[in-house]
Amino acid sequence: MQNSELLESFIQEAGEVMTGLEAGVAGLHAAPGQQFAQEMESLSVLAHRMKGTAGLYGYPQMSTLSGLLERLLDSRPRLEGEHQQQFLSLLDTINSVLRGGLNALRRGGSDRDLGLIFTQEGGTALLQRLVQEVPGEFQMRSARHLAQPQPDQEDQAAPAEAAPQGLEGELRQFVKDNAEVWEYFAPEVQEHLTSLRTELERGEEADLNVMFRAAHTIKGSSFMVGLQPLGDFAHRLEDLLGALREDAVPNTPEVQGALHASVDLMDDLARVAEGAELSVQARHDDLLGRLRALATGQLAAAAPTPAPTPETAGLGAGAPINSSIRVPAQRLEALLEQVSEVVTARARMTRLLERLDDLQAGMQTSQQRFQRTVRDFEERYLNPDMVRVTDDSGASMGSGNLMEQFAELEFDSYNDLNILSRSITELSADFAEVRRNLSDTVASLGEENEKLGKLVRQLRVDVSQTSRVPFTQASTRLRRWARQQQLPFDLHVEGEDVQLESNLLQRIVDPLLHLLTNAVYHGLQGGQTDPEQRAAQGKPERGQVWLRAETKDSFIDVTVADDGQGLNLERIRERALERGLRSAQELDQMPASDVARLILLPGLSTAEQVGSVAGRGVGMDVVATAVRSLGGELLIQSERHIGTAFTLRLPITQRILDILKVDLGNATVAAFPVSSVRAIRDLAPQQISEHQGVLHAPFQDEQVPVIDARVLWGVDVAAADPGASLRLVFLSTVSGLVAVRVAEFGSIEEVSVTPPVGLLGKLDYLAGTTVSVTGEALPLLEPLGLLRLTRRPDLWLDSRASSESGLTRRVLLVDDSLSVRRLVGRMLERGGLQVETANDGQEALDKLQLDDTFDAVITDLEMPRMNGYELISALRARAQNTHTPILVMTTRAGDKHQRLAFQLGANDYFTKPVNEALLLRRLGTLLSAQPQGIPA
Incomplete structure (x- = not known):
């Protein structure tokens, strides 16, 4: 954990819990039968606390292991003899592993190996043995009680293989029939449930857009795989979140309670599907009705939804996330061959380095000889006082006439200069040889390094290929969704052999599902397009949708295209203005390509009606957010009555x-x-x-x-x-x-x-x-x-230059609603503007006649005494306000209202509720053209 204070807090809190768990399990070894069960119940609370604390501080392995301990204790098995000793040994093993994990965290380690350590210490084997030998003792206490026949029902034997009954039976049957689907579906649901919980815990700061997207995705994914109960429930939750986001219902404690209960119920639905013995039918029916009533405002005040009974699941683990990748044996063989070549290349480089060591030793020897020769020469000629001259005739051996004898014999004579010259010549030859050998060795070393570099680069490419999977793993699921729609369209898939990173492929499935939904329910108009009309346009009777993947340079392009009606840009402009996402002036200046991208904004949809799969304006927002998180871009191409193509252009991941x-x-x-x-x-x-x-x-x-x-x-x-x-x-x-x-x-x-x-x-x-x-x-x-x-x-x-003067822009806000004046006034003040307000156009005009230093005017249209149109006309008739920016802010989004406002001289036009960022951005643009501090 990065924060040392949080780590110390966790260790202290978890240490106290561990001490209680260890003491409690030690007490179980000597506890009699009834007390044994009571002790387990109290220990279960500690295990639950440990699970929640570890999960909160970000230690998933420790939280999972504590959750296993909690489930074991909650089952309160009635065991005797060897089975009881095995059970106690299992509890001791879990405590030992948890304590070891806590010590590892204290030393600066992590908890990622706790599951492996638990298996190595025999915990997994003990657990499997107990579940196999006494499976009935590890059911839920409440479930086992319900399973016991009542006195008046003992003669009514149930069939051994009863058909699944009720909601619980439907959920379990789904997982039984779709085990492969559940492997990838369950982790996705849990991820979005975690997102919902995280936002709910933030209280008033919760991002309703994030929550809405999570519920919308759960709904869409559930319908895609065929899990109707979860999809229907998520749809109702989405309705309530949508009403909250639109301010159609107040965010009361009753609503918050229903949201928390809904997230818990969806989690329990997933657990029941995996085999947990929970009763969810009554809670499901009750919450479904409450969500519908809250979303429509029919249940303004009601008692909080009761929390679910504290039942826990059996020992069956949830569906594991399949993080492994199937790698062909041929590819592994190729990797092993490359590794062997790398090893060989390294051995050759080692031999060359040994040669360099030998050359270094030879150069050192030559250097010593050179230094010795130079030192002797210096002693004789540069420092003659250091030379000792002796007069000993025996020592001189007749040196007086020695040169004469050499001359008579015609011997070559060598003085010190000759000797030095010859030594230097020999040393020069030695250095030349060493230099030549060194040059050859360095060249060989460079060649080997280049070869090794090529091997490493190829190995890098091939290893990265092992983490890639074919696009067909995603297209198979999308084909299934298309078949389930039972609508008159054909899905064509191209590029199924394109290889993508496994993690990348998993993260683009949801965006692709949203794009397919958009293509079918928007582009093809829900499959209801008249075949004769399509034929008149030269199109097949059935709608056509294409899903295409291809590699381009260092990018992957995944395209979803349809031959439908194309994007209605005028309708998009209208909705953007109605929703307050853009101003009228901005929309008029936008090119068609930018208008098309407005559908990526949260809450913008061109659908006339809201259905169970489209019309809420969230799908494209989900796609854009997902693509942006992957470092990619969403490209849009559309032509009216021809069709639309959305392309996810994603970079190829490189480490x-x-x-x-x-x-x-x-x-x-x-x-x-x-x-x-x-x-x-x-x-x-x-x-x-x-x-x-x-x-x-x-x-x-x-x-x-x-x-x-x-x-x-x-x-x-x-x-x-x-x-x-x-x-x-x-x-x-x-x-x-x-x-x-x-x-x-x-x-x-x-x-x-x-x-x-x-x-x-x-x-x-x-x-x-x-x-x-x-x-x-x-x-x-x-x-x-x-x-x-x-x-x-x-x-x-x-932007420091623009604020050096220290002057503040002044804005006059005109609206007959006190709440609007307060809300918008705070927006403007947060933007660094000085705000003064007026109740209507007449008051605003009076203030402007007394004070001409306002830099801009923001006005409503419908007001008493003098409306917004009259105010605009009056201001434009005054020389002092000819160029003052005037922004209209109203609930009227009609085209005739806009045209009249612009004809009278308005600079921009917004619809209520106004978007703060949009208002400040447009106001800043208009004010930037005005000299600061000078009356307009």
């Missing part, structure tokens, strides 16, 4: 990759994936143009948006030379090109990348972190995230 290092200045470094780098350029300032506040650079007949990574990373560029050339790295993304300005280009390295976590994980322009070969910590920048930032320069450009 080891080549990076380009760059210097951002002030000793700040970063990196880009080499696979995304299209080019690096030095461009002169005059080659750079500006469009809508964003710099653009030319590249291959295209103007590419530029983002300054130095500014983004907080590097001070104030002292930089404005006339200096721009060093740009051009990067390719799933949505186009982006140019990133850096201080200096660096080198290319091969590194291992760690995905960002915690707070860093929220930065979509950060792909991960790594450590260079020189030990530098490098942020790896995500090209697609950088491209998104170029579309919102206000998020990263230095």
Whole structure:
């Protein structure tokens, strides 16, 4: 755990619980029969506390093992003799493993190996033996009691294989008939239930959009696999959450109680399906009616839903998450061959390193000889006082005439200079030989290193292939969903042999299901399109839907297309305005491609009616959120009466990759994936143009948006030379090109990348972190995230210059509703604006006649004395307010209302309830064109 204080708190709390558990189990060894059962009941509370505490602090293995202990104790088995000793031994084993896990956490370790340790210490074998030998003793206490025949029913023997009865029987029969489906469905449901619980625990800060998406996904997945009871219940929960999100019902304690009870019930439905002996029929029927009544406002105040009885499941574990991947034997053989080649290459490099050691020893010997020769020469000529001259005639051996004798014999004479010269010549030859050998060895070492690099790269590619599975694993489930719809359309699947990362494939199944639902129930209009009308348009009588997967460069494209009616852009504009998601002025200026992307916003749907599978405006929001979390992009192509295609363009996951290092200045470094780098350029300032506040650079007949990574990373560029050339790295993304300005280009390295976590994980322009070969910590920048930032320069450009004057913009808010004035006024104040209000148009006009320093006016339309239209006309007739930005904020979304407002001089038009971010953004845009502090 990252936080040491939280870790210490957990260890202290869990240590107290463990002490109680160990003392209690020790007491069971000597407890008589009745007391034995009572002791187990009290110990069950401690086990439950341990399970919840471990789960809360993020230790899943410890929580799971504590949950097993709780289930064992809750069953309160009546055991005797050897079976009782085995049961006690099992409890001792669980306590021992839990205590060991707690000690490991105290030493800085983790709990990830507790399940393996439990198995190694014989816990799993003991558990299986007990369940097999005395299975009846490990049922629920309440279930076993119900199973006992009553005195007046002992003669009524039930058949051995009774047909499943009621809701419980239907759930269990589903898992029995669809075991393979349950393997992937159950973990998905639990993930969304966890999301619901997390938001409920946040109370008033809960994100209703997140909760709505979770319930919507559970519903859709349940209907897809055929689990009707869970799908129907999730649908009712979705209705209530939708009403809450639309403010149609108040968020009362009764509603909160129903939400908590609903999440608990859905969890119990899944447990019953897996074999838990729980009675859920009555709770299900009661909650179903309560959810319907609360969602429609028919049950404004009611008693909280009673909590479920404290029953626990049997020992049957939940459906395991299938985290294993089937790898063909041929691929494993190829990997083993490559590993053997790597081992051989390493042996060759080891031999070359030994040769280098020998050469080093030879160079050291030559160096010593050279130093000795130079030292002798220095002693004779550079330091003559150190030379001892002797007059001993015996020692001189007639040296006086020795040279003469040599001359007479015609011998070569050697003085010290000759000797030094010859020594240096010999040493030079030695050094030349060593240099030649060293050069050959280094060359061989370089060749071996290059070969090893190729082997490692190929091994890296092949190992990454082992984690990939064919697209057919997802398409099979989607084909099944299509068959179950019983609608007149055909699903065509292409690219089923395309290989995707297993984790990636699992995470795109839900988005693909939403896209298929959208294609059938929106694009094909629910399969109700007139065959004659389709024939007149040159289309087959049955609707056509395509699901296509293909690999492009370093991306995977998964497309869902239909030949339906295409997106109704006018209807999308209307709904966006009605929902307050965009202003009228923004919608008028939007190109068709941007209007089409509005369907990705939460709550926007063009459906006329809300059904059980479509019409709530949440499906495309789920898709966009999922794709963005995977670092990808959702592309939309649509043509009216021709069809629509949605493409999930996702990057291929790589854990080891080549990076380009760059210097951002002030000793700040970063990196880009080499696979995304299209080019690096030095461009002169005059080659750079500006469009809508964003710099653009030319590249291959295209103007590419530029983002300054130095500014983004907080590097001070104030002292930089404005006339200096721009060093740009051009990067390719799933949505186009982006140019990133850096201080200096660096080198290319091969590194291992760690995905960002915690707070860093929220930065979509950060792909991960790594450590260079020189030990530098490098942020790896995500090209697609950088491209998104170029579309919102206000998020990263230095805005200090705009606030240096310290003046505050003043806004006049005009509305006859006190609650609206207070709510919207707080929005504006949070945006740094000074707000003054008026009850109607006449009061607003009076204030403007006395004070002309308001920078903008926001007005309602329907007001007493003077309405909004009259106020706009009056302001535009005054010279002082000719250019004052006027924004209309009303419940009227009709086209005629908008046209009249704009004709009279309104600058923008919003519908209530107004979106805070939208209002502040549009107001900021309009005010930015006005000189600050100067009356309009």
